[in-house]
Amino acid sequence: MSDFDTLELEVDDRIALVRINRPEVRNAINAQVQADLRAVLGRLREDDSVGVVVLTGAGDKAFAAGADIGQLRGYDLHTGLAAQMQRLYDEVEAFEKPTIAAVGGYALGGGCELAMACDIRIASDDARIRLPETTLSVLPGAGGTQRMARLVGVGRAIELILTGRMMTADEALRAGWATDVVPRAELLDRARHTAGQILAKGPLAVRLAKLVVRSGLDADQRTGLVIEQLAQSLLYTTEDKTEGAEAFLGKRDPQWRGR
Numbered sequence: 001m002s003d004f005d006t007l008e009l010e011v012d013d014r015i016a017l018v019r020i021n022r023p024e025v026r027n028a029i030n031a032q033v034q035a036d037l038r039a040v041l042g043r044l045r046e047d048d049s050v051g052v053v054v055l056t057g058a059g060d061k062a063f064a065a066g067a068d069i070g071q072l073r074g075y076d077l078h079t080g081l082a083a084q085m086q087r088l089y090d091e092v093e094a095f096e097k098p099t100i101a102a103v104g105g106y107a108l109g110g111g112c113e114l115a116m117a118c119d120i121r122i123a124s125d126d127a128r129i130r131l132p133e134t135t136l137s138v139l140p141g142a143g144g145t146q147r148m149a150r151l152v153g154v155g156r157a158i159e160l161i162l163t164g165r166m167m168t169a170d171e172a173l174r175a176g177w178a179t180d181v182v183p184r185a186e187l188l189d190r191a192r193h194t195a196g197q198i199l200a201k202g203p204l205a206v207r208l209a210k211l212v213v214r215s216g217l218d219a220d221q222r223t224g225l226v227i228e229q230l231a232q233s234l235l236y237t238t239e240d241k242t243e244g245a246e247a248f249l250g251k252r253d254p255q256w257r258g259r
Contacts, residue, residue, distance in 0.1 A: 004036040008058065014051040015195045016044050017188070023059030029067055029110045034088050041091055051203065052195035053095070055118060056102040056188065057111075063101070063127070066109025072136065085110055085142040092117040093143075093214065096207060098198050102191040103127045104184055113140060116147040119210060121177065122191050124184040127169040129177060135164050150217065151177050202240045203258045 008019040018040055020027040027033075044050050057063040067085065092099060092114065101107075101115035104124040112129050115121050123129075131140045131148065139145060140161060149157035152175040160167065172178040182190045198206060208231045216224030235241055239257050247254035 004040060006030075006033045007036045007040055009040060011047070011050060013196075014049060014199050015192055016047075016050045016053045018044075018053060018055050019058050020056070020064055021058040023057070023061065026062035026065030026106060026108075027057040027059070027111065028065050028069075029085070029114065030071060031084075034085060038088060038091065041095060045096060050097065051199045052098045052100065054100045054102055054188070054191045054195060055114070056191070057104065060105065060184075062106040062108070062111065063103040064108070064111025064114055065106050066111050066132075067142075069136070072138070080141065083141065085113075089113055089117040089143045093147075098195075098206060098210060100191050100194060102187050103129075103178070104187050106130075109133060109140065109144075110142050113142040113144045113147065116151060116177075117143060120179050120194060121172075122180045122182065122187065122194065123169045123172055123178040124187045125169050125181055126184055127172065127178070127181070129167040129169075129172050130164065131161050132164040134162060148177075151175075202235075202244055202254070203256055204238055204240050205235055205244075208235060 006020065006022055008017075008021045010017045010019075018037075020029070020033060022028060022033065044053055098120070099118040100120045100122060101118040102122050103115050105126060106128050107115050108128075108130045109132055112131055115129075131144050133140050133144070140148070145157070145161065148160065151157075152160070156175060167175070167177065169178060169181045173181045180190060180194075212224075212228050212231045215227050219227070239259050240254075243254050243256065
Protein backbone atom coordinates (compact mmCIF):
# COMPACT_ATOMS: atom_id res chain seq x y z
CA MET A 1 0.00 0.00 0.00
CA SER A 2 1.12 3.65 0.06
CA ASP A 3 1.54 6.78 2.11
CA PHE A 4 -0.29 9.08 -0.34
CA ASP A 5 -3.38 10.92 0.87
CA THR A 6 -5.57 10.19 -2.15
CA LEU A 7 -3.90 7.22 -3.81
CA GLU A 8 -3.29 3.56 -3.08
CA LEU A 9 -0.13 2.04 -4.50
CA GLU A 10 0.55 -1.68 -4.84
CA VAL A 11 3.60 -3.18 -6.54
CA ASP A 12 3.61 -6.84 -7.46
CA ASP A 13 5.55 -8.77 -10.06
CA ARG A 14 6.95 -5.57 -11.64
CA ILE A 15 3.45 -4.07 -12.05
CA ALA A 16 2.55 -0.93 -10.09
CA LEU A 17 -1.19 -0.52 -9.50
CA VAL A 18 -2.07 3.10 -8.71
CA ARG A 19 -5.65 3.53 -7.50
CA ILE A 20 -7.29 6.94 -7.06
CA ASN A 21 -8.97 6.52 -3.69
CA ARG A 22 -11.83 9.01 -3.37
CA PRO A 23 -14.83 6.78 -4.07
CA GLU A 24 -17.17 9.00 -2.03
CA VAL A 25 -16.83 11.69 -4.75
CA ARG A 26 -16.37 9.30 -7.69
CA ASN A 27 -12.60 9.80 -7.51
CA ALA A 28 -12.81 13.46 -8.51
CA ILE A 29 -9.37 14.83 -9.32
CA ASN A 30 -8.72 17.75 -6.99
CA ALA A 31 -5.44 19.55 -6.27
CA GLN A 32 -4.34 16.88 -3.77
CA VAL A 33 -4.91 14.05 -6.25
CA GLN A 34 -2.81 15.93 -8.78
CA ALA A 35 -0.02 16.44 -6.25
CA ASP A 36 -0.12 12.77 -5.28
CA LEU A 37 -0.05 11.65 -8.90
CA ARG A 38 3.04 13.78 -9.52
CA ALA A 39 4.69 12.31 -6.45
CA VAL A 40 3.89 8.70 -7.32
CA LEU A 41 5.14 9.16 -10.89
CA GLY A 42 8.41 10.47 -9.49
CA ARG A 43 8.74 7.50 -7.18
CA LEU A 44 7.90 4.91 -9.84
CA ARG A 45 10.21 6.54 -12.39
CA GLU A 46 13.17 5.76 -10.13
CA ASP A 47 11.98 2.29 -9.07
CA ASP A 48 13.76 -0.31 -11.21
CA SER A 49 11.49 -3.04 -9.83
CA VAL A 50 8.52 -1.49 -11.71
CA GLY A 51 8.13 -2.04 -15.45
CA VAL A 52 4.49 -1.11 -16.11
CA VAL A 53 2.06 1.22 -14.33
CA VAL A 54 -1.70 0.55 -14.18
CA LEU A 55 -3.99 3.45 -13.21
CA THR A 56 -7.51 2.82 -11.94
CA GLY A 57 -10.14 4.17 -9.52
CA ALA A 58 -11.43 2.88 -6.19
CA GLY A 59 -15.00 1.69 -5.74
CA ASP A 60 -17.50 0.52 -8.33
CA LYS A 61 -18.77 3.86 -9.63
CA ALA A 62 -15.94 5.60 -11.47
CA PHE A 63 -12.43 5.55 -12.82
CA ALA A 64 -12.41 9.28 -12.16
CA ALA A 65 -15.28 11.72 -12.45
CA GLY A 66 -13.21 14.67 -13.52
CA ALA A 67 -12.10 17.82 -11.76
CA ASP A 68 -13.62 19.04 -8.50
CA ILE A 69 -16.39 21.40 -9.66
CA GLY A 70 -16.33 23.15 -6.29
CA GLN A 71 -12.81 24.33 -7.04
CA LEU A 72 -13.81 25.47 -10.55
CA ARG A 73 -15.74 28.43 -9.16
CA GLY A 74 -12.49 30.00 -8.00
CA TYR A 75 -10.57 29.54 -11.24
CA ASP A 76 -9.51 32.61 -13.20
CA LEU A 77 -7.23 33.65 -16.08
CA HIS A 78 -4.10 32.87 -14.09
CA THR A 79 -5.41 29.39 -13.22
CA GLY A 80 -5.97 28.67 -16.89
CA LEU A 81 -2.54 29.86 -17.94
CA ALA A 82 -0.88 27.80 -15.19
CA ALA A 83 -2.56 24.71 -16.72
CA GLN A 84 -1.58 22.49 -13.81
CA MET A 85 -3.70 19.49 -14.83
CA GLN A 86 -2.62 19.75 -18.46
CA ARG A 87 1.02 19.75 -17.38
CA LEU A 88 0.45 16.75 -15.13
CA TYR A 89 -1.15 14.76 -17.94
CA ASP A 90 1.74 15.68 -20.20
CA GLU A 91 3.96 14.01 -17.57
CA VAL A 92 1.75 10.92 -17.65
CA GLU A 93 1.93 10.76 -21.45
CA ALA A 94 5.72 11.23 -21.45
CA PHE A 95 6.31 8.76 -18.60
CA GLU A 96 9.15 6.46 -19.61
CA LYS A 97 7.41 3.23 -18.60
CA PRO A 98 4.23 1.92 -20.26
CA THR A 99 0.97 3.05 -18.65
CA ILE A 100 -2.39 1.30 -18.74
CA ALA A 101 -5.68 2.92 -17.70
CA ALA A 102 -8.11 0.34 -16.30
CA VAL A 103 -11.35 2.28 -16.75
CA GLY A 104 -14.30 1.04 -14.73
CA GLY A 105 -17.50 3.08 -14.53
CA TYR A 106 -17.42 6.79 -15.28
CA ALA A 107 -14.44 8.52 -16.88
CA LEU A 108 -15.62 12.11 -17.07
CA GLY A 109 -13.82 15.34 -17.87
CA GLY A 110 -10.39 15.25 -16.26
CA GLY A 111 -10.82 11.53 -15.62
CA CYS A 112 -11.33 10.90 -19.33
CA GLU A 113 -8.33 13.11 -20.07
CA LEU A 114 -6.17 11.18 -17.59
CA ALA A 115 -7.09 7.90 -19.30
CA MET A 116 -6.26 9.40 -22.70
CA ALA A 117 -2.80 10.39 -21.45
CA CYS A 118 -2.06 6.72 -20.76
CA ASP A 119 -0.65 4.46 -23.46
CA ILE A 120 -3.40 1.83 -23.31
CA ARG A 121 -7.05 2.06 -22.19
CA ILE A 122 -8.87 -1.09 -21.11
CA ALA A 123 -12.52 -0.43 -20.25
CA SER A 124 -15.08 -2.41 -18.34
CA ASP A 125 -18.38 -3.09 -20.11
CA ASP A 126 -20.10 -0.57 -17.83
CA ALA A 127 -17.60 2.22 -18.57
CA ARG A 128 -19.01 5.57 -19.60
CA ILE A 129 -16.79 8.21 -21.20
CA ARG A 130 -17.66 11.88 -21.45
CA LEU A 131 -16.12 15.35 -21.84
CA PRO A 132 -18.89 17.54 -20.35
CA GLU A 133 -16.93 20.78 -19.93
CA THR A 134 -18.94 22.86 -22.43
CA THR A 135 -21.94 22.33 -20.13
CA LEU A 136 -20.04 24.55 -17.65
CA SER A 137 -18.98 26.99 -20.41
CA VAL A 138 -15.37 25.80 -20.34
CA LEU A 139 -13.56 23.28 -22.52
CA PRO A 140 -11.55 20.09 -21.92
CA GLY A 141 -8.36 21.91 -20.97
CA ALA A 142 -6.20 19.06 -19.70
CA GLY A 143 -5.37 17.80 -23.17
CA GLY A 144 -8.88 16.66 -24.07
CA THR A 145 -9.25 18.67 -27.27
CA GLN A 146 -5.98 17.29 -28.63
CA ARG A 147 -5.86 13.70 -27.40
CA MET A 148 -9.51 12.93 -28.17
CA ALA A 149 -9.03 14.10 -31.76
CA ARG A 150 -5.94 11.94 -32.16
CA LEU A 151 -7.70 8.88 -30.74
CA VAL A 152 -11.12 8.99 -32.42
CA GLY A 153 -10.68 11.45 -35.29
CA VAL A 154 -11.39 15.16 -35.60
CA GLY A 155 -15.07 14.96 -36.55
CA ARG A 156 -16.10 12.62 -33.77
CA ALA A 157 -13.97 14.50 -31.23
CA ILE A 158 -15.60 17.82 -32.08
CA GLU A 159 -19.05 16.23 -31.83
CA LEU A 160 -18.29 14.67 -28.45
CA ILE A 161 -16.83 17.90 -27.06
CA LEU A 162 -19.53 20.25 -28.40
CA THR A 163 -22.46 18.08 -27.33
CA GLY A 164 -20.87 16.76 -24.14
CA ARG A 165 -22.64 13.45 -24.68
CA MET A 166 -21.68 10.12 -23.14
CA MET A 167 -19.89 7.31 -24.95
CA THR A 168 -20.59 3.73 -23.93
CA ALA A 169 -17.75 1.24 -23.64
CA ASP A 170 -18.72 -0.43 -26.91
CA GLU A 171 -18.75 2.88 -28.79
CA ALA A 172 -15.40 3.81 -27.23
CA LEU A 173 -13.98 0.52 -28.50
CA ARG A 174 -15.35 1.00 -32.01
CA ALA A 175 -14.07 4.58 -32.11
CA GLY A 176 -10.56 3.60 -31.03
CA TRP A 177 -10.69 5.31 -27.62
CA ALA A 178 -10.56 1.98 -25.78
CA THR A 179 -8.20 -0.80 -26.78
CA ASP A 180 -10.27 -3.53 -25.12
CA VAL A 181 -13.61 -3.97 -23.31
CA VAL A 182 -14.10 -6.70 -20.70
CA PRO A 183 -16.66 -7.59 -18.00
CA ARG A 184 -16.19 -5.45 -14.91
CA ALA A 185 -15.03 -8.39 -12.79
CA GLU A 186 -12.20 -9.07 -15.25
CA LEU A 187 -10.93 -5.48 -15.61
CA LEU A 188 -7.85 -5.58 -13.39
CA ASP A 189 -6.99 -9.13 -14.42
CA ARG A 190 -6.99 -8.04 -18.07
CA ALA A 191 -4.86 -5.00 -17.26
CA ARG A 192 -2.36 -7.19 -15.41
CA HIS A 193 -2.36 -9.70 -18.28
CA THR A 194 -1.60 -6.93 -20.78
CA ALA A 195 1.12 -5.59 -18.48
CA GLY A 196 2.61 -9.08 -18.30
CA GLN A 197 2.70 -9.32 -22.08
CA ILE A 198 4.63 -6.04 -22.21
CA LEU A 199 7.03 -7.11 -19.45
CA ALA A 200 7.92 -10.25 -21.40
CA LYS A 201 9.35 -8.10 -24.21
CA GLY A 202 12.76 -6.44 -24.40
CA PRO A 203 12.64 -3.48 -21.99
CA LEU A 204 14.77 -1.20 -24.15
CA ALA A 205 12.67 -1.98 -27.22
CA VAL A 206 9.47 -1.25 -25.27
CA ARG A 207 10.78 2.07 -24.03
CA LEU A 208 12.04 3.20 -27.43
CA ALA A 209 8.93 1.96 -29.28
CA LYS A 210 6.75 4.13 -27.05
CA LEU A 211 9.09 7.10 -27.53
CA VAL A 212 9.17 6.71 -31.31
CA VAL A 213 5.38 6.45 -31.66
CA ARG A 214 4.77 9.46 -29.40
CA SER A 215 7.47 11.56 -31.08
CA GLY A 216 6.32 10.64 -34.58
CA LEU A 217 2.78 11.86 -33.91
CA ASP A 218 4.09 15.41 -33.63
CA ALA A 219 6.14 15.21 -36.83
CA ASP A 220 5.59 14.57 -40.52
CA GLN A 221 5.92 10.96 -41.65
CA ARG A 222 9.41 11.40 -43.14
CA THR A 223 10.72 12.78 -39.85
CA GLY A 224 8.94 10.01 -37.94
CA LEU A 225 10.64 7.42 -40.12
CA VAL A 226 14.03 8.96 -39.41
CA ILE A 227 13.32 8.78 -35.66
CA GLU A 228 12.31 5.14 -36.13
CA GLN A 229 15.50 4.39 -38.07
CA LEU A 230 17.74 5.94 -35.43
CA ALA A 231 15.99 4.09 -32.60
CA GLN A 232 16.29 0.79 -34.45
CA SER A 233 19.98 1.42 -35.11
CA LEU A 234 20.51 2.00 -31.39
CA LEU A 235 18.69 -1.22 -30.49
CA TYR A 236 20.87 -3.16 -32.91
CA THR A 237 23.86 -2.33 -30.69
CA THR A 238 22.36 -3.73 -27.46
CA GLU A 239 22.94 -6.98 -25.61
CA ASP A 240 19.18 -7.48 -25.45
CA LYS A 241 18.95 -7.63 -29.26
CA THR A 242 21.46 -10.49 -29.28
CA GLU A 243 19.72 -12.21 -26.38
CA GLY A 244 16.31 -11.93 -28.08
CA ALA A 245 17.59 -13.58 -31.26
CA GLU A 246 19.47 -16.34 -29.43
CA ALA A 247 16.52 -17.09 -27.16
CA PHE A 248 14.17 -17.32 -30.13
CA LEU A 249 16.49 -19.64 -32.06
CA GLY A 250 17.16 -21.71 -28.93
CA LYS A 251 13.44 -22.00 -28.14
CA ARG A 252 13.89 -20.61 -24.61
CA ASP A 253 12.70 -17.59 -22.65
CA PRO A 254 14.97 -14.55 -22.98
CA GLN A 255 16.87 -13.18 -20.01
CA TRP A 256 16.74 -9.43 -20.53
CA ARG A 257 19.50 -7.24 -19.15
CA GLY A 258 18.18 -3.88 -20.27
CA ARG A 259 21.40 -2.86 -22.01
